[in-house]
Each structure stands twice: as structure tokens, then as C-alpha cells.
Amino acid sequence: MNPHLPHALGSGQRIDIGAAAPYTVRFSASPVYECALDIAAFTYPEIHDKLERGLPSLQRMRQRMSAALAREVQLAGQVHTWRSLLLLAHRWDALDNTPWPEHVPRLCAWMETREADLPHLAAPYLGEGDAPLLVAALCGDPAAQADLMARHQDNRLVAPHLSYLFRTSPKALRAHLTELLTRWYDEMMPVTRGSAEDGAPGRAAWMEALHREAERMRGIAARTPAASVVHLATRGLDVPPQPGIHTVWLVPQIAYRPFTIVNHLPGGTVYYYPLPEDQLPGHAADALLVRAATLYKALGDVQRLRLLRWLSAGPQSLAQLTDCLGATKSNVHHHLSLLRAAGLVRVAGGVYTLDEAALDQVGTALRAVLGGPGGDGV
Known part of the structure; x- marks a missing residue:
């Protein structure tokens, strides 16, 4: 047995011995x-x-x-x-x-x-x-x-x-x-x-x-x-x-x-x-409107809310979320893309994680648009 490689490997594990150069x-x-x-x-x-x-x-x-x-x-x-x-x-x-x-x-x-x-x-x-x-x-x-x-x-x-x-x-x-x-x-x-x-x-x-x-x-x-x-x-x-x-x-x-x-x-x-x-041209209020629209559009779907609820229990893979939602992998991936675009979900190594800090900003985004406490208004 090669002494440089782990000797206890399950059938689903892999070892990558390649060398990836920085990009x-x-x-x-x-x-x-x-x-x-x-x-x-x-x-x-x-x-x-x-x-x-x-x-x-x-x-x-x-x-x-x-x-x-x-x-x-x-x-x-x-x-x-x-x-x-x-x-x-x-x-x-x-x-x-x-x-x-x-x-x-x-x-x-x-x-x-x-x-x-x-x-x-x-x-x-x-x-x-x-x-x-x-x-x-x-x-x-x-x-x-x-x-x-x-x-x-x-x-x-x-x-x-x-x-x-x-x-x-x-x-x-x-x-x-x-x-x-x-x-x-x-x-x-x-x-x-x-x-x-x-x-x-x-x-x-x-x-x-x-x-x-x-x-x-x-x-x-x-x-x-x-x-x-x-x-x-x-x-x-x-x-x-x-x-x-x-x-x-x-x-x-x-x-x-x-x-x-x-x-x-x-x-x-x-x-x-x-x-x-915040880099869009025009008045800063337009950026607030766009941010709020993106955020609430992502939240305006029952399936995406279910995904957020499951992710609130901890990080999960696409396969796990597909099983939970009972939909096709492409459909779940599409929903996750919208949640990622809104900043609510992050992905690393194929594992999706809820962004708790972004969730905390949901109410703040709407208050900012409406000019309430926590925002400058439009």
C-alpha cells in the first residue's frame, strides 16, 4: 500500500493527486x-x-x-x-x-x-x-x-x-x-x-x-x-x-x-x-429600488421559500435539495440561481449555504425604499 495515501477510503471518496496552478x-x-x-x-x-x-x-x-x-x-x-x-x-x-x-x-x-x-x-x-x-x-x-x-x-x-x-x-x-x-x-x-x-x-x-x-x-x-x-x-x-x-x-x-x-x-x-x-448609473434611490425588487422577486415563490427553510437547518448539496423539493435538478438549480443572485444563498464546492447576514437585510431593504427607519428613502 502506498504510505502517502490514506488507507481507509469509502467507495464514494476520491483522492486528487493533481496540481492545479493558480489562475x-x-x-x-x-x-x-x-x-x-x-x-x-x-x-x-x-x-x-x-x-x-x-x-x-x-x-x-x-x-x-x-x-x-x-x-x-x-x-x-x-x-x-x-x-x-x-x-x-x-x-x-x-x-x-x-x-x-x-x-x-x-x-x-x-x-x-x-x-x-x-x-x-x-x-x-x-x-x-x-x-x-x-x-x-x-x-x-x-x-x-x-x-x-x-x-x-x-x-x-x-x-x-x-x-x-x-x-x-x-x-x-x-x-x-x-x-x-x-x-x-x-x-x-x-x-x-x-x-x-x-x-x-x-x-x-x-x-x-x-x-x-x-x-x-x-x-x-x-x-x-x-x-x-x-x-x-x-x-x-x-x-x-x-x-x-x-x-x-x-x-x-x-x-x-x-x-x-x-x-x-x-x-x-x-x-x-x-x-x-450601487454601481448602476442614476440616482442612488434607483439602486435601492433595484436591490429591493431583486430581493423580493427571489422571495416571491413558495418553492424558493421552502429551499430557504431547508437551508436554515444547515448546508446542503443540490442532490439533497432536489430530494427535499421533489422537483427536477434543473428546476431546483434555477431556483437556487435566483436566490444566489439576490445574495440570500452562497455555494462553495457544490454545497449551498444560507446567508444569515443577507436575511437580516430583508426588512432593511424595504424600509430603505419606503424611507423608514434604517434607510434614507427615495
Whole structure:
């Protein structure tokens, strides 16, 4: 028996003898990310009633959309090419050194110069094991295409995306992505990010807030361990070092609030995390309203209240909570995501824990909005 390993192991235990190198944290903010995530949220109706912006805002977006943009958005919703826009923004080396008002036109110009390689640049990352197969498939190998489609046929995001990339020419792909991005940016960002109609801050105010947040987090990262920075940005997500992960990319976003969206790149993971309430542009009272709305929306469901009650007895895993609730794992995970977004629940190593301090703030948040004791009011 190896004297360096424990000799009493149950069948459900494991020993990890690998060495995970520490990762570095990178920060970015761009209207390209906002447009792509906006499109992702807009084309995912199952999540509409959970988004912070509310259904009336989404309905106004649809009403104001031109017929030309609607065609591109419909295609993006079917084949998930908003993912390609995210990937292209990450793979465009000049993004962080380019002023944000120039991101959309310059990225489109870069796509034109890289048109021949665009399917490879716009393709989802499937892991190192599938990388050679993906290259062959994108070069037109029918056997590789069939193999990849069979492997990912049950993935509702990946399979349609791959199928579209396999059957579309680079020229047609560029035309679609360019139209989708530029039209959404021109038509929808001024509306979804404020308009004269509702008096909300406009595009520039939102983008400046996102860049201030990225700079704020860079300052924190200069004096704080990387894992703690990720934990802070994502509101409690613990991301320990993992083999093969060299970079964790943090991108503040408003489009998908209150959710954190996870993406994967070669050698790294991306977290598009919601801009904190106190960093939102506009009057401070707006941040109080948003915080209270997020909190009480999370509490406004019997199933989520049951989860909180079970967690009040102590930390539990997703499997344990699924058994308690008697629902599907995906349904319970969705409820837990909303509770995490509201700051009521934390997760570490797959174990969920009730945040007692956040619970203590439930009444305080409402008093702050109403102007009662404990808050400044609106």
C-alpha cells in the first residue's frame, strides 16, 4: 500500500493527486458583450419573467425592432449566434485597448479582415478533446461534422450553433453577425438602456458605469487573492484553481441581471456577472429600488421559500435539495440561481449555504425604499 495515501477510503471518496496552478483574473467591459447578452436574454422567453428589466421593457423592445433586425434576431434565437459574438469579442485582441464607442464598428471591420477564418473564430469551445475534430468539421469534413453533432445532439445551445456553422459560408456568417450586432446596437441599446420616454440614463451612462466597475475590480484584484475577487464579483461563487484553467475573465453586465452567465474558452472561464446595484448609473434611490425588487422577486415563490427553510437547518448539496423539493435538478438549480443572485444563498464546492447576514437585510431593504427607519428613502 502506498504510505502517502490514506488507507481507509469509502467507495464514494476520491483522492486528487493533481496540481492545479493558480489562475489570473482579467477584466473587460464592452457594448459587444452587452449586445450579445441582450440578444441571448431576448431570445430566451423562459427567463423573461425572471429578468430584472421586467416584461414591459422586453415588450417595448419587440415593438420598436425593425423588420430587418427581427429577421436576424429570429435566426440568432434559433442557432444561438449571440454566442459567436461573445467569442469574437474575447478573441479580438484589440478590444481592451480600443475606446468603447469604437468597439462595434472596429469589431465588424476585424471580422471582415478575418472572414476566411471566421467560422473557426466564432465556433464554441468544446474542450481540448474535441478541438481537432472541430477543426476538421469546420473545414468541411462530413464525418467529423456527423461525429460532433452526435456527441452534442442533446445540448440545446451547442447542436444548433454547430449545425449553422457547418452549413453556412464564411461570407454569409459575417453578413449575419455584422447585421445582428450593428442593428441591435443602433436600434435597441438606446431603448433598452434608457430613452427620453422614461428619463433613464442612456447608452453612454451605462457603458461608463460598466467600465468604472471593471476598473474598480482591477483595483481590488491588485491587493486581493484571485479566488476572493471572483467570489466578490459573482456574489458568492467559489472558483478554486483547476488544471487547465489559467485565466478567469470577469465581465460586468446589465443585460442579464440578476444572473451570472458562465462561458468557456481555451485555458479559461468567463463570468459575465451583474453590475452591482450601487454601481448602476442614476440616482442612488434607483439602486435601492433595484436591490429591493431583486430581493423580493427571489422571495416571491413558495418553492424558493421552502429551499430557504431547508437551508436554515444547515448546508446542503443540490442532490439533497432536489430530494427535499421533489422537483427536477434543473428546476431546483434555477431556483437556487435566483436566490444566489439576490445574495440570500452562497455555494462553495457544490454545497449551498444560507446567508444569515443577507436575511437580516430583508426588512432593511424595504424600509430603505419606503424611507423608514434604517434607510434614507427615495
